[in-house]
Amino acid sequence: MKIEHLAFNVAEPVAMASWYQHHFGLRIVRHLPEPNQTHFLADDAGTVLEIYCNPPDQVPDYAAMDPLQFHLAFTSEAPEEDAARLVAAGAQRVSEVRPDLGSLILMLRDPWGVPFQLCRRSRPLQQS
Secondary structure (H helix, E strand, O other): OOOOOEEEEOOOHHHHHHHHHHHHOOEEEEEEOOOOOEEEEEOOOOOEEEEEOOOOOOOOOHHHOOOOOOOEEEEOOOHHHHHHHHHHOOOEEEEEEOOOOOOEEEEEEOOOOOEEEEEEOOOOOOOO
16 A cells, blocks of 8 residues: 555645645645635655645644644755745744754744654665
8 A cells, every 4th residue: 555645634725735836846636626625736756735624623733733743744955945945935943953964854834833844864764
């Protein structure tokens, strides 16, 4: 089996999907406007995020969660530059970890409080 997608129930799915599309280069592969403004966004490797609003279910308070409890991680060849660009676009920088020589992991929050990492690892998690 393979992971098909990871889903986020959020208060503003249209704005959030647009932000990730614009600032992370994700592309919308499917949009279901009714009833929940569901957006499926994919990166160039085909990994898919689902962003939607389902009011009968509680939208998590992502901003109150410790980033180590839940976060989304992206690889970045230039995490400091990407972080500066994303902060200028409304993200908030949270922390920095250098687990080994050559690795850098920056924790940020998007404008809705969802925590995400920018990861440059000295040894990739998966080898091609």
